[in-house]
Amino acid sequence: MTATSDREQMAYISSQAADARVNVELDTGDMTLNIGPQHPATHGTLRIACQLDGEQVVVAEPIMGYMHRGYEKLCEVRTYPQCTTLINRIDWLGSFANEVPFILAAERLMEVEAPPRAQWIRTILFELSRVANLALFLGDMGVQIGALTPVFFAFRDRERVLNQIEEVTGGRFHPNFDRIGGLKDDIPKGWIEETHSVMVKMRTFCDEMEDLLVGNEIFQARCRGVGVIPPEVALSYGLSGANLRASGVDWDLRRDANPGLAWDQVDWRVWTHPDGDSFARYWVRLQETREATRIVDQLLDGIPSGPIMAKVPRIIKVPAGEAYLSTENPLGEMGYYIVSKGDLGPFRVKIRTPSFNNISIVPWVMKGVYVPDVITILGSLYFILGDIDR
Amino acid sequence: MTTLLALPYWQETGIKLGLALAIIPTTSLILVYLFLFKMMAFMQSRLGPNDTGPYGTLQLIAEAIKFLQKEDIHPAQADRRVFRMAPVVVLASTFLLYVVLPAGPDAVVQNLDTGVFYAMAVSSISVLGILMAGWSSANKYALLGGLRAAGQLIAYELPLILAVMGVVIQAETLNLQGIVEAQATGEIFGFGGIGNPFILTQFLAFLIFMIAAQAELTQTPFDMPVAETELVGGFHIEYTGFRFLLFFMAEFGTAFAFAALASVMFLGGWWIPGFDVDDNILNVLGPGVMLGKILLIAFFIFWVRFTYPRLREDQLQKFAWKVLIPLALVNIVLTGIFKVVF
Secondary structure, three states: OHHHHHHHHHHHHHHHHHHHHHHHOOOOOOEEEEEOOOEHHHOEOOEEEEEEEOOEEEEEEEEOOOOOOOHHHHHHOOOHHHHHHHHOOOOOOOHHHHHHHHHHHHHHHHOOOOOHHHHHHHHHHHHHHHHHHHHHHHHHHHHHHOOOHHHHHHHHHHHHHHHHHHHHHOOOOOOOOEEOOEEOOOOOOOHHHHHHHHHHHHHHHHHHHHHHHHOOHHHHHHHOOOOOOOHHHHHHOOOOOHHHHOOOOOOOHHHHOOOOOHHHHOOOOOOOOOOOOHHHHHHHHHHHHHHHHHHHHHHHHOOOOOOOEOOOOOOOOOOOEEEEEEEEEOOEEEEEEEEEOOOOOOOEEEEEOHHHHHHOOHHHHOOOOEHHHHHHHHHHHOOOHHHHHO | OOOOOOOOHHHHHHHHHHHHHHHHHHHHHHHHHHHHHHHHHHHOOOOOOOOOOHHHOOHHHHHHHHHHHOOOOOOOOOOHHHHHHHHHHHHHHHHHHHOOOOOOOOOOOOOOOOHHHHHHHHHOHHHHHHHHHHHHOOOHHHHHHHHHHHHHHHHHHHHHHHHHHHHHHHHOOOOHHHHHHHHHOOOEOOEOOOOOOHHHHOHHHHHHHHHHHHHHOOOOOOOOOOOOOOOOOHHHOOOOHHHHHHHHHHHHHHHHHHHHHHHHHHOOOOOOOOOOOOOOOHHHHHHHHHHHHHHHHHHHHHHHHHHOOOOOHHHHHHHHHHHHHHHHHHHHHHHHHHHHHO
C-alpha cells in the first residue's frame, strides 16, 4: 500500500513540476534548505534536509543522531535500579512513563508482581506525566503556528502537574521513583485532594486551548487537510499513539495490552479522529489530556490499601531470559526488550521509542507541502528529541 | 495656515526635523513598553519587566544599550553595502511617514496637499529595504522571508490604498489636515456636537485599513516574513546589534505611524469637540488627544498580534485578492453613490 501511495505522490509531484516547466518556461533549480539541527521548531537537534521548489517541499529527509547518547549501550554496564535513572531522560517531558515499561519487563523476568496499591499509584503517576507532557504539546502547537500566548498558559498549568509529581517522587522531571516490585515511597498526606483540584485546573486549561486554538479559523485553515496520513500508511510506517489514533485506527495499548496496571479498573474511552491531518492529531491529544485527567480522578478515589513494595531481594538479580513489554506512553508505544543472563544488570536492552517511528513518516507526509506546513506537521507529529535519539 | 512660531525658515525647519528625529525612538519605546512588555505579559499571565526602574520602565534603555554593545556581524557571503543600507532604508520610510502626520492645526512637519498619497507612497519604501535585507544576507531563510515580505506588502498595499479612497472621496481632499477638518465640521443627521468621525460612515474602510495595516506591519496573523518558528526571524535573521535595533525601531515606529494615520482618517484626529478647528490651544491639546487615539488603535493592533496564529502566505494572498480588494472596491462605489445622492 505504501509503495503505491508513494508512487502516486511522486507521479503527482513530477506532473506538477512538469506543468510548471511548460507554463513558465523557466527551470527553477531546487534549493536545499536545512531545517535544523539548530532550529526552534525542532525542539533540539533534529535536522530536516528539504529540497525546495519555491516554497514547496520536493523531498524532505529527517536526519537524526545529533543527540545520540547511547542509552542502550549504557544500560548494559548498569544494574537494573541504575537503569531507571537513564531511562528517565528518554522522553524528558513524561519521565515517569518511561520507567514503567522497563520495570514491568524486569518484573516479568523475575516473576514478581507489584502489590495493587503500587500498581494504582504507578498508573496515577503515569497518567499525570501524560497530562504534563501533552499539556506542553497543546500550547506548543500554537507557537508553531504563530500564536504566542497558548504556550505560556501551557507552561503555567503544567507546573501544577509537575508539582504534584514532585510531591510524590521528589523530582519534577526525573522522578526515578519506580522500583522492581513496587515503588520507592507511598504518596504523602493530603496529596489526593490537591491532585483532584489540579485535575480540575487542567480541564480548564484544555477548555482554554479549545477556545484559543481549536475554534480559531486561522488555526483550522493552517491544520485542516494538512499532512494527511491515511490509516494504512500510518500502520505501515509503524506510527503509534495519538498520531495513529488521529488517522482513525482504534489502537491503544492501555486498553488492548494492559500489562497489569489499573487502567482496566476505571471508566474511560479511546479517542480517534477519522481525518488524519494535523488538526486531527491536535484534537485527539486534546481529548486524551481530558481523558487522562478523568482517569486520574477516578483512580485517586479508589487507591487500594496495602503495601507498596512486593518481597524482592535486596540485591536484584534478574534470572536469565528475554522479555519485551511496551506501554502506551504519552508519545505512543514505548517498549523495552530486555535480555538477561542472570547478572546484576541487563545483557542487552533494546528500546523501542515512539518518536523514532513517528518521525520516519516525515519523507512521505512532507512531499509537496509548503515550508510553513513543514513546521505545523512536525509540531503535530509531536516528537521529543530525546525520544528519537536516546 | 499661520506658522507655529514666527521664526526664520531654517530655524523652524531645524526644530521640526529635530522633533521628527526624536519622535521615532520615543514612539517605538512607548509602544514596546506598553504593549510588547506589559500588555503581552499581562495577557500571558507573566509579570513582564518590573525590576529596572519604576514598573520596569527603564528596561527599554537597558535593552537599547545591550543592542549597542553587541558586535556588528556581517555574514561572510553578504553583499556588504546592501546589507548595511537595508535597515536604513526601512527606517527612512518610517521617518518619511511622520512628515505629514498632523497633531494639531499647525503642529505638523509639512502640511502637504497630497498628504494621503504621500503617506501611502513612502510607506511602501520599506518593502525595498526588507527585500534588500533578505537578498543581501546570503541566507536562505532571509531570502524566503524577504520574498514573502515583498509579495505580502505589495498585495496589501492595494486594499490599504483602496480603503483610504473612501475617506478621500468623503472628505473631498487628500490633505490630512483637510480630512480632520472635514470630520470636525461634519454632522451626524444634523447633530454636529462631535463632528462626524469617518469611522461611522466608513466602518468597512476602517476594518480593511486595519487588516491591511496589520499586514503592512508584518504583525501576526500576517507575520510570515519574520515567522520566528519557521524562518527564525526571516529577513532580519543575520542582523545583530544596532542594525537589528534599527529594524526593531522601524517596526514599532511604523506601527505608531499607521495607528496615527488611522486615527486621523477615521477617529477625527487631533480635534476636540467644542473647539474651533483652528483654535490655537489645539496645538497643545491636540497631540495629547492624538496620543490617546493612537494608543487605542495600537492596542487593537497588538491585541490581535498576541492572540492569533499565523496564516500561510498563499492563504494570505487569497485573502487579500479575493476578499479585501473586492470589499474595498464595493466600499468606494457605495461611498461614491452616497456622495452623489446626498
